[in-house]
Amino acid sequence: MQNLDSLEGRTAFVTGAGSGLGAAIAGRLVRANARVVLADIVEDKARATAKGLDPGGDRTLALKLDVADEQGVATALQAAQERFGALDILVNNAGTDVTASLDEVSVQDWSRVLDTNLLGPLLLSKAALPALRRSRGHIVNIASTAALRAWPNASAYHASKWGLRGLSQALHTELRSSNIRVSTVIAGGMRTPFLLERFPDLDQSKLQDPAAVAEAVHFLLSLPPESVIAEISVLPREETSWP
Numbered sequence: 001m002q003n004l005d006s007l008e009g010r011t012a013f014v015t016g017a018g019s020g021l022g023a024a025i026a027g028r029l030v031r032a033n034a035r036v037v038l039a040d041i042v043e044d045k046a047r048a049t050a051k052g053l054d055p056g057g058d059r060t061l062a063l064k065l066d067v068a069d070e071q072g073v074a075t076a077l078q079a080a081q082e083r084f085g086a087l088d089i090l091v092n093n094a095g096t097d098v099t100a101s102l103d104e105v106s107v108q109d110w111s112r113v114l115d116t117n118l119l120g121p122l123l124l125s126k127a128a129l130p131a132l133r134r135s136r137g138h139i140v141n142i143a144s145t146a147a148l149r150a151w152p153n154a155s156a157y158h159a160s161k162w163g164l165r166g167l168s169q170a171l172h173t174e175l176r177s178s179n180i181r182v183s184t185v186i187a188g189g190m191r192t193p194f195l196l197e198r199f200p201d202l203d204q205s206k207l208q209d210p211a212a213v214a215e216a217v218h219f220l221l222s223l224p225p226e227s228v229i230a231e232i233s234v235l236p237r238e239e240t241s242w243p
Helices: 021-030 043-053 070-084 108-135 156-176 210-222
Strands: 011-015 037-042 060-064 088-091 138-144 182-186 231-234
Touching: 011 070, 011 108, 021 037, 021 043, 021 088, 021 138, 021 210, 037 043, 037 070, 043 060, 043 231, 060 070, 070 108, 088 108, 108 138, 108 156, 138 156, 156 182, 156 231, 182 210, 210 231
Parallel strands: 011 037, 011 088, 037 060, 088 138, 138 182, 182 231
Antiparallel strands: none
């Protein structure tokens, strides 16, 4: 009987993999025997995470990547395929934010958030398309409860995550005929640097371990090929951003 928990023989490309949720996802996929490309805008973080997961370097590749750089995306995906021979899984996880009111937010910061959180997944999905068609692959887009409701001083983040959810649903519909599965993960608040470095006063007991969201990503990827979960929500039991 096939071991559905194993991702043996499959190659995953994870963005924002140097820390937080991206590192947790990369670790879970390595433990499932996948080969994992860890891409991060901070190369040292990607390398350190990869070395911790795979000291011998046989199953991982760490790359520096700004997901909003179209040429950089193409180069990174080419390097991944040259190293591992194929691409089966793309996890669009890289994200950024700016906390500012509408009065205060600059167009530059707004564009930076939209470029990372929305343009990046588009560029990666588009550039990965030929390889994913060959492998009948899977795209997983990491959205947020910020794609379902709003709170003050986060207009750029909300716009980007609502947009990512819409893009993800559109790709789910469009790419089914190419045998490519597309899933959206709505992640609730997590104990990650992304959140805690900006909001150190948050009650961490009401947040979830990013490992729980990583488990959900692994579950999506472990389904039999004739099935797909188009969207899943993974929330802390005492969710702070989704009542």
